[in-house]
Amino acid sequence: MKRDALVFYSPVDDPEAWREALSAELPDLDFRVDPDVGDPATVDYALVWVPPSGFFQRFPNLKLVTNLGAGVDRLVRRDDLVPVPISRLSDPGMVAMMTSYVVFAVTRYARDIHIFERAQRRGEWHYVHPRPLSEIKVGVLGLGELGGPAAKTLADMGFDTYGWSRTQKTIPRVTCTAGAQAFEEILRTCEILVCLLPLTPDSRGMIGARELALMPKGAKLVNASRAAVIDEAALIAALRSGVVGEATLDVFDIEPLPAGHPFWTLDNVLITPHLASITVPKLAARDVAESIRRVRRGEPPLHAVDAQRGY
Numbered sequence: 001m002k003r004d005a006l007v008f009y010s011p012v013d014d015p016e017a018w019r020e021a022l023s024a025e026l027p028d029l030d031f032r033v034d035p036d037v038g039d040p041a042t043v044d045y046a047l048v049w050v051p052p053s054g055f056f057q058r059f060p061n062l063k064l065v066t067n068l069g070a071g072v073d074r075l076v077r078r079d080d081l082v083p084v085p086i087s088r089l090s091d092p093g094m095v096a097m098m099t100s101y102v103v104f105a106v107t108r109y110a111r112d113i114h115i116f117e118r119a120q121r122r123g124e125w126h127y128v129h130p131r132p133l134s135e136i137k138v139g140v141l142g143l144g145e146l147g148g149p150a151a152k153t154l155a156d157m158g159f160d161t162y163g164w165s166r167t168q169k170t171i172p173r174v175t176c177t178a179g180a181q182a183f184e185e186i187l188r189t190c191e192i193l194v195c196l197l198p199l200t201p202d203s204r205g206m207i208g209a210r211e212l213a214l215m216p217k218g219a220k221l222v223n224a225s226r227a228a229v230i231d232e233a234a235l236i237a238a239l240r241s242g243v244v245g246e247a248t249l250d251v252f253d254i255e256p257l258p259a260g261h262p263f264w265t266l267d268n269v270l271i272t273p274h275l276a277s278i279t280v281p282k283l284a285a286r287d288v289a290e291s292i293r294r295v296r297r298g299e300p301p302l303h304a305v306d307a308q309r310g311y
């Protein structure tokens with residue numbers, strides 16, 4: 001009897017780590033690494049990160065595509081996608097990692113650490129009286145699998161926390177709002193704003209010069225989702241003029257961020273190289289395997305993506 005087969009493709013993930021992690025969950029799965037796929041007609045599932053153009057059309061009997069990451073912006077707009085369920089990664093390790101990044105970036109500003117870093121470089125003892133966290137308004141744009149837990153953790157820490165999403169959410173101690181009208185309000189309200197919105201046709205360029213100017217003067221911005229949600233040129237101008245005081249950026253229009261890019265020269269920008277959250281195969285394999293089991297039973301996978309909506 002034919003075993004179910006999965007094709008793996010990723011220029012950045014370790015196939016052997018995934019083979020080991022998935023075999024532990026699904027010992028009967030035939031794990032094939034592209035280009036060693038055998039007969040493409042016998043491949044049932046694809047576990048992929050930005051495969052080359054035309055990839056999916058090679059496999060006429062695919063039943064599930066799983067994106068080897070949370071963001072599907074580079075998957076859903078492809079013209080070679082086949083009409084099968086799409087799933088993205090999500091696991092408690094990924095959520096914990098993103099939450100730790102957001103907590104770090106927000107706390108660094110809330111506790112004036114960025115000011116002390118500069119003072120230390122000058123060799124100065126520079127006292128700034130700490131403010132209670134309850135007086136610091138922090139906003140999280142996007143309350144999904146990563147944004148929701150990050151907002152909840154900030155609220156649990158005592159920040160005055162606001163969250164915004166497309167549809168209304170309820171998160172304990174977080175003032176949640178939704179929809180286009182509430183967008184300007186959260187921009188005006190929060191002195192620290194965290195972007196965890198997926199990149200979709202709707203969210204591309206959602207924060208431009210006008211939106212940045214709505215924020216309290218000198219506000220701090222943290223972007224850990226996708227760069228193109230924020231107009232990069234407008235952000236650079238706002239950081240230079242002081243409209244935006246500080247930014248922590250994990251994602252960029254071009255990655256790796258090229259030498260000579262203006263962000264490298266801005267003292268009020270903290271750059272991290274797209275690692276706010278990563279996937280550990282051992283932790284993520286459980287849900288990937290469960291999605292395969294569900295698809296075998298004719299059910300939708302876990303962490304299903306709506307390709308039309310874009311996330």
Ligand code: NDP
Nearest residue numbers: 070071142143144145146147165166167198224225276277
């Ligand atoms: P989800 O898809 O789970 O959630 C997305 C959230 O954004 C939802 O709350 C959704 O609202 C909201 N949203 C989407 N579009 C809009 C819109 N137009 N207006 C208002 N709200 C909107 O995403 P995750 O939380 O899992 O991840 C967010 C992003 O983080 C990923 O798409 C990826 O790009 C990025 N990422 C970055 C990593 C890094 O290392 N830097 C690592 C992993 C992910 P609703 O629920 O109402 O539909």
Ligand code: OXD
Nearest residue numbers: 068069070071072277
């Ligand atoms: C992701 C990412 O989308 O790493 O998972 O950015």
